[in-house]
Amino acid sequence: MSxxxxxxxxxxxxxxxxxxxxxxxxxxxxxxxVTVMKDDTLKVANELPNASEIKKLEKKDxxxxxxxGKPEQPFDVALGTExxxxxxxxxxxxxxxxxxxxxxxxxxxxxxxxxxxxxxKVDKKATMGLISDVKxxxxxxxxxxxxYTTYEGDAFQNIIK
Numbered sequence: 664m665s666x667x668x669x670x671x672x673x674x675x676x677x678x679x680x681x682x683x684x685x686x687x688x689x690x691x692x693x694x695x696x697v698t699v700m701k702d703d704t705l706k707v708a709n710e711l712p713n714a715s716e717i718k719k720l721e722k723k724d725x726x727x728x729x730x731x732g733k734p735e736q737p738f739d740v741a742l743g744t745e746x747x748x749x750x751x752x753x754x755x756x757x758x759x760x761x762x763x764x765x766x767x768x769x770x771x772x773x774x775x776x777x778x779x780x781x782x783x784k785v786d787k788k789a790t791m792g793l794i795s796d797v798k799x800x801x802x803x804x805x806x807x808x809x810x811y812t813t814y815e816g817d818a819f820q821n822i823i824k
Contacts, residue, residue: 707732707749712787713816720810725778727767728812731793732786746789748797757793761800768806780808787821 709732720726730749734742738754748755755763768779781801785794801809 702751703728703730703749704752705730705749706735706738706752706754707747708735708786708788709784710787711784711812711814712821713818714811714813715816715818717813717815720780720782722778725771725775726780726782726810727764728782728784729764729797730784731789731797733788746786746793748793757796757800760797761804764801764806765804778808779806780810781806782810782812784812 707730709730727750732746732749733739733744734747734754742754748757748760750760750763750767764781768776771779783794783797798809801807
């Protein structure tokens with residue numbers, strides 16, 4: 664005779680849901696702390712061109728974004744319709760552009776400053792003269808890592824008729 668007897672009609676116990684609210688709040692707090700909100704408000708038209716050979720920037724903490732394009736609705740009255748430069752949430756003149764970029768570089772941690780990339784998000788209708796001037800200012804301050812942000816697609820679609 665055996666010491667242990669198995670019940671044939673035994674039911675499996677119910678799963679306890681007592682810790683479920685704790686898990687939900689823990690996930691909620693995790694996503695609240697990890698999520699990064701968008702900092703910049705776009706004030707210029709920014710229809711990006713297409714390119715066939717693209718590569719994604721991996722480390723966003725080493726990127727300074729510069730927008731170039733025509734000012735959007737409320738700003739075009741005061742600034743006109745010529746393409747303007749926007750760094751963060753402010754318009755920058757070409758004369759002050761180098762100083763503003765140096766300020767942005769100095770805001771970054773010291774160990775990242777030599778790895779800073781300037782990402783140019785240029786509207787496809789912007790003039791090449793302004794882009795050339797921006798690149799010249801970046802050369803003057805020795806910010807030589809430049810990235811052009813584009814969409815993936817056929818580059819021949821960029822031709823404006």
